[in-house]
Amino acid sequence: MLETLKETRSTGGDFALIASLTAVRAPKGWEEADAPAQGGRAALARYLDDNADADPLLDLVIFDEAHHLRNPETAQHKSARQLVAIADYKLMLSATPINLHAARISARFCVCWSPTFSIANGSLTSCSRRMRPS
Secondary structure, three states, rough: OOHHHHHHHHOOOOOOOOHHHHHHOOOOOOOOOOOOOOOOEEEHHHHHOOOOOOOEEEEEEOOOOOOHHOOOOOHHHHHHHHHOOOOOEEOOOOOOOOOOOOOHHHHHHHHHHHEEEEOOEEEEEEOOOOOOOO
């Protein structure tokens, strides 16, 4: 995935990628300055982080089974937010949109619209920054 993103950034062109979020989830320590984690997933996380404010690398990112993104403290949730930051459009699919608490669905809003929404004390709140236009 990393090589495709880098190549497309420099040469342009169309591509389609399918990956599980677990397979691209950043490992612990990927962002440590002194001794960063090594490997493909760590390199991908650093690349996504470096390109978060650049022109989008992806036209569309689709999260199937989005109910797995309900906990904003997990590495999976943080990786999803990295992917959202480099995509023009976002689509979340789930057959179980609400698990236990309404705050859990709020966490999924924060994945796709993190500049606009955040979670404070288990409640969905809006941020001062506007949502990036899609």
